[in-house]
Amino acid sequence: MNTLRRFGVALIMIWMVVTLTFFMIRLMPGNPIFDAYQTLLQQGVPSQQALVQIHILYDVYPNQSVVVQYLLYMWHLLHGNFGTSVVYTGRPVLPIILAAAPWTLLLVSIGLTISFFIGLLLGVLIALHRNTWFDNLMSQLASIFHGIPNYITGFVFLYFFTVILNWFPFGNIYNPAIHPGFSYGFVASVAYHSVLPIAAYVFGAFGTWTLSTKSAAMAVLGDDFTMADRIRGLTSEQQLEHLVHNSVLPLFTGFVLSLGIMFGGAVFIEETFSIPGLGYLVATSTAQRDYPVMQGVFLVLAGAVIVANFLADTLYSRIDPRIRV
Amino acid sequence: MLACNDVVKQFAIRRTWGSRQVTVVNRVSVSVEASHVLCIVGESGCGKTTLGKVLAGLLAPTLGSVTVDGTLLYHPGNKAWEREALKIQLIHQDPFSTLNPVHTVREELSLPLLHHQIVPKSLVGEECEHLLTRTGLDPKVVIDKYPHELSGGQRQRVVLARALSVRPRYIVADEAVSMVDVSSRLIMLDLFLEIAQKERIGLVFITHDFGLARYVALEGTIAVMYLGRVVEFGGTETVIHQPRHPYTKVLLSSIPPLQAGDDFKIDKVYPRSFDVPSLELLPPGCVFEPRCPYAFDRCQSALPVLSTVVHEPGHQVACYLEDEETAVV
Numbered sequence: 078m079n080t081l082r083r084f085g086v087a088l089i090m091i092w093m094v095v096t097l098t099f100f101m102i103r104l105m106p107g108n109p110i111f112d113a114y115q116t117l118l119q120q121g122v123p124s125q126q127a128l129v130q131i132h133i134l135y136d137v138y139p140n141q142s143v144v145v146q147y148l149l150y151m152w153h154l155l156h157g158n159f160g161t162s163v164v165y166t167g168r169p170v171l172p173i174i175l176a177a178a179p180w181t182l183l184l185v186s187i188g189l190t191i192s193f194f195i196g197l198l199l200g201v202l203i204a205l206h207r208n209t210w211f212d213n214l215m216s217q218l219a220s221i222f223h224g225i226p227n228y229i230t231g232f233v234f235l236y237f238f239t240v241i242l243n244w245f246p247f248g249n250i251y252n253p254a255i256h257p258g259f260s261y262g263f264v265a266s267v268a269y270h271s272v273l274p275i276a277a278y279v280f281g282a283f284g285t286w287t288l289s290t291k292s293a294a295m296a297v298l299g300d301d302f303t304m305a306d307r308i309r310g311l312t313s314e315q316q317l318e319h320l321v322h323n324s325v326l327p328l329f330t331g332f333v334l335s336l337g338i339m340f341g342g343a344v345f346i347e348e349t350f351s352i353p354g355l356g357y358l359v360a361t362s363t364a365q366r367d368y369p370v371m372q373g374v375f376l377v378l379a380g381a382v383i384v385a386n387f388l389a390d391t392l393y394s395r396i397d398p399r400i401r402v
Numbered sequence: 403m404l405a406c407n408d409v410v411k412q413f414a415i416r417r418t419w420g421s422r423q424v425t426v427v428n429r430v431s432v433s434v435e436a437s438h439v440l441c442i443v444g445e446s447g448c449g450k451t452t453l454g455k456v457l458a459g460l461l462a463p464t465l466g467s468v469t470v471d472g473t474l475l476y477h478p479g480n481k482a483w484e485r486e487a488l489k490i491q492l493i494h495q496d497p498f499s500t501l502n503p504v505h506t507v508r509e510e511l512s513l514p515l516l517h518h519q520i521v522p523k524s525l526v527g528e529e530c531e532h533l534l535t536r537t538g539l540d541p542k543v544v545i546d547k548y549p550h551e552l553s554g555g556q557r558q559r560v561v562l563a564r565a566l567s568v569r570p571r572y573i574v575a576d577e578a579v580s581m582v583d584v585s586s587r588l589i590m591l592d593l594f595l596e597i598a599q600k601e602r603i604g605l606v607f608i609t610h611d612f613g614l615a616r617y618v619a620l621e622g623t624i625a626v627m628y629l630g631r632v633v634e635f636g637g638t639e640t641v642i643h644q645p646r647h648p649y650t651k652v653l654l655s656s657i658p659p660l661q662a663g664d665d666f667k668i669d670k671v672y673p674r675s676f677d678v679p680s681l682e683l684l685p686p687g688c689v690f691e692p693r694c695p696y697a698f699d700r701c702q703s704a705l706p707v708l709s710t711v712v713h714e715p716g717h718q719v720a721c722y723l724e725d726e727e728t729a730v731v
Contacts, residue, residue: 208416300499300500301494301496301499301500302499302500302501302502304460304492304494304500305492305494305500305501305502305561305564306502307460308458308459308460308487308490308491308492309488309491309513309514309564309567309568310484310485310487310488310514310517310518310568311513311514311517312517315513315517319502322504323502323503323504326504396504397503397504398503398504398506398548398550399503399548399550
């Protein structure tokens with residue numbers, strides 16, 4: 078019953094996101110349909126004919142009221158139809174998103190996992206060596222890396238490793254000369270191209286995890302049960318296991334939520350390294366006011382976050398006995 | 403015998419510029435025999451919890467030594483003492499943070515049993531149930547529960563069972579009942595005493611409450627601590643009915659009587675000030691001098707040492723008034 082209720086809430090939230098996205102992107106300055114219409118008029122096409130042409134090209138009735146457009150959009154959405162792109166004329170939105178998603182998921186999930194585990198390791202180590210040079214150094218470094226936005230890190234990495242050292246390739250996610258497929262060459266090429274973007278992501282993200290792990294682990298170390306482990310003569314490995322287990326709990330929700338947010342892609346990293354992922358799609362479709370694509374990407378992103386939230390709540394009660402959802 | 407000899411414990415306090423040492427426990431020597439009770443009484447911040455941790459083998463003393471049945475604890479370079487330290491178990495004040503929230507009672511109890519191979523692996527479950535039964539819990543009800551599903555009293559019983567699981571010879575109970583519901587406090591105390599008696603466990607009972615101290619250590623000894631030092635030491639009845647140190651008198655005077663006329667038969671003594679001096683800035687003479695209603699000039703110059711009261715063997719006081727009285731007599 079509770080799960081059912083939360084599922085209903087999730088659906089309502091998705092509907093609200095869809096509605097808000099629909100209206101807000103139409104409030105943005107710039108209108109691709111209007112531009113196309115103007116262009117046709119300048120080419121000497123009579124206005125009535127221009128409207129017909131636009132309808133054929135974009136599957137849009139330019140004079141329709143926004144409310145009718147909204148209802149039509151919702152109706153199509155309920156049938157799994159995300160519409161067709163305005164910029165890539167005639168291409169349905171769903172395949173565009175599906176083509177972009179794997180690259181984002183690949184980069185961000187690997188980056189997220191690496192940064193989470195680096196953060197966990199460093200955070201626990203810092204908490205264990207409180208007030209030593211290691212704590213001072215690593216806490217400062219984590220704060221600094223936490224503060225540097227990842228487009229700066231990405232840019233520095235790009236310049237240093239591709240232009241100066243020439244160690245890594247520039248742009249794209251695989252060598253276009255290699256035919257995509259599950260061949261060794263293709264996978265190796267993808268891996269080679271992913272190193273820098275993943276590194277940029279990790280450098281931007283590990284600081285946050287380090288600092289949150291540190292504070293969680295310090296709270297656990299201050300709890301009397303840590304002392305109770307010691308006084309009962311448990312080994313340091315057993316104590317460490319308890320420390321890590323109890324410190325991870327407060328981070329778990331953040332981690333699962335990040336898995337949802339990752340569908341939005343790392344916009345700046347994907348732009349810097351020209352990776353055709355979801356973040357790149359967000360950036361380009363917004364720049365070109367490709368309404369259907371924007372709506373589609375935002376819907377996927379919001380849906381992923383809502384699903385992740387649902388998962389986090391459900392899973393959290395499994396790993397922490399104190400929580401009953 | 404669990405004993406500490408001339409134990410000093412200092413902590414470094416970090417300041418913007420460097421750090422400074424603060425002496426939390428200062429030259430304390432106390433001891434307790436098996437199946438005896440020692441109470442350490444003092445207000446918060448007097449170092450009684452730190453002393454408890456030093457006695458339990460959790461903190462190394464800065465100076466001095468702790469011995470358990472003749473074996474020296476904290477032997478640098480010799481890890482064997484850690485095994486000896488198992489003989490002393492500590493029971494914390496807060497039964498809510500001393501149990502790991504993600505472990506069930508069974509996991510909590512069986513971990514040390516398995517690790518130290520106290521009982522054969524096949525008997526671990528049985529031993530857990532036995533421990534719970536001994537502390538007055540129904541194993542069937544609590545064994546698979548998580549700490550948050552238990553009441554404060556139940557938790558403290560689990561903590562006691564956990565302490566007993568490693569077969570200790572001494573238990574240091576640090577304010578062990580102050581967070582238990584008032585209604586079940588006496589039952590918990592009786593349980594402590596009963597188990598300590600039965601198992602011949604030496605009990606160090608740390609409290610701020612003279613009433614509790616008197617109940618627990620009726621046959622035992624009381625050490626009154628003030629700002630890291632023992633100011634009075636003696637048999638429970640002696641300390642409570644013939645207190646010599648002004649601080650002990652102040653503490654006893656602060657006990658609210660339950661009934662008119664039910665008061666202790668001592669004269670009420672009130673301190674001159676209710677501010678406890680900072681450990682970082684102790685007075686040069688007797689540490690109690692700034693608050694002592696009887697202080698005279700000698701108290702400001704040097705610290706009185708703990709010495710036996712004349713004609714009262716086993717009763718020790720650190721106060722210059724003793725010398726004065728003897729001189730007068």
